[in-house]
Structure formats: structure tokens, C-alpha cells
Amino acid sequence: MTSPTLFLANADATHRLGVQLGQTLPPGTTLLLQGELGAGKTTLVQGIGAGLGIGDRIVSPTFTLINEYDEGRIPLYHLDLYRLDSSEVQGLQPQLYWEGWEVEPGLMVVEWAERLRELPDSYLTLHLLYRDEARQVQVSGTPDLCAVWTRLTADF
Numbered sequence: 281m282t283s284p285t286l287f288l289a290n291a292d293a294t295h296r297l298g299v300q301l302g303q304t305l306p307p308g309t310t311l312l313l314q315g316e317l318g319a320g321k322t323t324l325v326q327g328i329g330a331g332l333g334i335g336d337r338i339v340s341p342t343f344t345l346i347n348e349y350d351e352g353r354i355p356l357y358h359l360d361l362y363r364l365d366s367s368e369v370q371g372l373q374p375q376l377y378w379e380g381w382e383v384e385p386g387l388m389v390v391e392w393a394e395r396l397r398e399l400p401d402s403y404l405t406l407h408l409l410y411r412d413e414a415r416q417v418q419v420s421g422t423p424d425l426c427a428v429w430t431r432l433t434a435d436f
């Protein structure tokens with residue numbers, strides 16, 4: 281299922297979209313972020329952190345696979361596949377992180393998600409595209425989360 285696209289005029293708009301996502305997405309959500317270098321993925325995750333009520337500054341994980349933030353409405357798990365080699369990405373299923381482990385279901389956000397080989401049963405994909413100095417988001421995903429997206433962006 282594909283929903284309409286959204287125009288993000290500047291980095292503040294990307295951040296505000298992230299805030300809405302952070303305020304709205306239900307626990308157990310896998311959010312897949314796609315887009316070239318500098319497309320605005322981390323900016324969006326920083327907005328999500330603010331929307332969840334996380335005070336820490338969010339930066340992409342470098343020394344760990346996943347950065348966890350537990351102080352918000354639901355836990356945020358931030359994964360960035362950019363620096364992983366293909367053997368590390370092979371078979372990776374981020375949505376399994378909270379299944380069978382002592383990990384509370386939260387919001388799993390994956391940068392460079394185009395590198396994943398397998399898609400979860402439920403996910404929302406936001407593909408950030410350059411539009412001159414601005415960005416556009418193309419949305420796809422499973423119907424459950426596309427419905428959430430439609431509601432949360434109705435008056436964006």
C-alpha cells in the first residue's frame with residue numbers, strides 16, 4: 281500500500297514530522313528510513329526522540345548496533361545500517377529485537393533500511409528524496425501503519 285507523498289520544505293519540517301511520529305506511533309512499530317546521504321533521516325529521528333519525550337541528543341549509533349533510549353513514552357531503538365558490512369546485514373531482522381528477549385516493545389527506527397533483505401510483517405517505510413533544497417517523503421508499508429500515517433499527517 282502506498283500513501284500520498286509529503287513535502288518537507290526545510291529541516292524544521294522534517295523535525296516536526298518526527299515529533300508527530302514520536303507522539304503517535306504505537307509500541308512494536310518498525311519504521312524503515314530510506315534515502316541518500318544527507319536526506320534527513322537522522323533529523324527525523326531527532327524529532328521522533330523529541331516527540332517521545334527523550335531529553336538526550338540523538339546521534340546515529342557508531343560503536344553499538346542499536347542505541348536505546350528508555351525515558352520516553354515508549355522505548356526508542358535506533359539502528360543505522362550504513363556502516364555495517366553485508367555479512368552483518370545478512371539475515372538481520374530488527375523487529376525481532378524485542379521478541380524472546382527482556383526488551384520492551386517500542387519504536388524501532390532503521391536508517392539505511394534499503395539494505396535489509398527481509399521485511400517485517402508490519403512496518404512503515406519513509407523514503408526521503410531530495411527536491412532541490414527541500415525534501416519529499418514517499419510512504420509505503422503495511423495497511424495497519426499506513427492507516428496511522430494517514431491520520432497523523434492529515435493536518436500536517
Ligand SMILES: Nc1ncnc2c1ncn2[C@@H]1O[C@H](COP(=O)(O)OP(=O)(O)OP(=O)(O)O)[C@@H](O)[C@H]1O
Pocket residue numbers: 288289290291292293294315316317318319320321322323324340391413414415
Ligand atoms: N526537509 C529538509 N529540507 C532541507 N534540508 C533538510 C531537510 N531535512 C533535513 N535537512 C538537512 O539535511 C542535512 C542532513 O540531514 P541528516 O543528517 O538528518 O541526514 P541523514 O539522512 O541522516 O544522512 P546520513 O545518510 O549521512 O545519515 C542536515 O543539515 C539537515 O538539517
Ligand SMILES: [Mg+2]
Pocket residue numbers: 321322323340391
Ligand atoms: Mg543519518
